Amino acid sequence: MEDLQNSALKFFSDQELCNADIVPPAQVRARIEVSVLNFLKILNASNPAISDLPLIQRKYSNSRVNHGLLTELSRVFLSNSISTRSLMRPNAAKAFVRVWKVMEMCYQILLQEKRVTQRELFYKLLCDSPHLFPSQTHVNRTIQDLVALLRCSRYSLGIMASSRGLIAGRLTLQEPGKEVVDCSLCGSSGFAISGDLNLLQRLVLHADARYIIIVEKHAIFQRLTEDRFFHQIPSILITAKGYPDMATRFLLYRINRAFPDLPILALVDWNPAGLAILCTFKFGSVAMGLEAYRYACNVKWLGLRSNDLPLVPDQSFVPLKPKDLQIARSLMSSGILLDSYKDEVAVMIQRGRRAEIEALYFHGYDYLGKYIAKKIVQSDYV
Structure with a gap:
């Protein structure tokens, strides 16, 4: 029954449903390294370019509700619609740079086998790059961008939930x-x-x-x-x-x-x-x-x-x-x-x-x- 439930999560109306994996630190670091290498490969090609960052859209228009066939449980998923962060668009340039900066921070956190809260990460970024991260909101959104890019959970990135519970x-x-x-x-x-x-x-x-x-x-x-x-x-x-x-x-x-x-x-x-x-x-x-x-x-x-x-x-x-x-x-x-x-x-x-x-x-x-x-x-x- 559990296999059937899990298989039902993969598709909805013939569209693949996207999610963030929970993966070990070594695998997250590997995904970051691949992202960097792909970026450098395109930058050093015969027709060099700065590649956009393809991110899963976080909008209701890109969401689907998966209704359980065997249980009463229903869950919200995102499907495959893509938005991009581009250095070449003035209104997205800072967001593009923020993703790479947070990616760098997470890579260092994982190397050190540490975990930080989003608040701790904000203060670190505020000190390092105040022009990019003037508020906690910028950090939170960028973390979600990175989750959407690497397809792994915040916790896998070394970022702990700040619990009020x-x-x-x-x-x-x-x-x-x-x-x-x-x-x-x-x-x-x-x-x-x-x-x-x-x-x-x-x-x-x-x-x-x-x-x-x-x-x-x-x-x-x-x-x-x-x-x-x-x-x-x-x-x-x-x-x-x-x-x-x-x-x-x-x-x-x-x-x-x-x-x-x-x-x-x-x-x-x-x-x-x-x-x-x-x-x-x-x-x-x-x-x-x-x-x-x-x-x-x-x-x-x-x-x-x-x-x-x-x-x-x-x-x-x-x-x-x-x-x-x-x-x-x-x-x-x-x-x-x-x-x-x-x-x-x-x-x-x-x-x-x-x-x-x-x-x-x-x-x-x-x-x-x-x-x-x-x-x-x-x-x-x-």
Whole structure:
């Protein structure tokens, strides 16, 4: 069955789906060396030229949703449409040079057998080439360009995820040779998720939970852990404090693979951004380029949803902002939303308002746990 699932990932509507490989350092260095040699070969040819860099486009127009034939899991992939970085185009010249500069840095990192975060890489590049990398955004985009060029993951390039994630509840973690961490005893702050994917891969996991609950907001996560909600409903709570980073998604994926029978439920604000966060966990993200599909999980939407709005006092609703409407339009045009999710977005737009989870505190600080428990018992999630 697994072979059949994997083969289904290769093609969609007769188009090859692209992804970033997880490869050892020696192979990544070899890919970099081949790129350099090819560049020099064209530069030294009888008709010398500066070759463009062919990159897989990171746009929704180049994305496909691969719907599982044997499971409910759907994932976002990029197909073979190419964009280029060219030194000869004024608006792309700096981006072209940035790719080679980051490639050089990654080669050195791999030679030294080190790993760095994107933030650490930014400060190194800021010191070396401030005119090329004036902001973190330039570094992040260039890393994705390099992933698209070399077809290998960020982690394979020696770049670690900067994790914001926390986990708590009915789960124990153990790195080989070290003490067991009981995530139910970590207090209201939970256990900090490491950005080292290799370490997360080595963790030995044990759980007696019945559900996994993704919590959008740190404050809500703290409330639930403070109330020991995971004992009321045997569960694992996980938060990325907003849009998920790669490490949080990876650990969730590992837990899901270790305990595939545990439903994964998401508790997010009733607004376009909340749904976008859920969709990143559920489908992946085009913004992550060739790593878009990786670590997608079959997440269900627990709340807040439109059928919960009678619980929200009228004065707690907030008007949608232009950014909310922009996210809503992006979601509706993405091709990834389930029909029930589209209906929710349509209601948001029609009402022109959004609601936050904290609005449920109108009923008392202990109401949130009761609300979640009732929805779980009634299987009220989509």
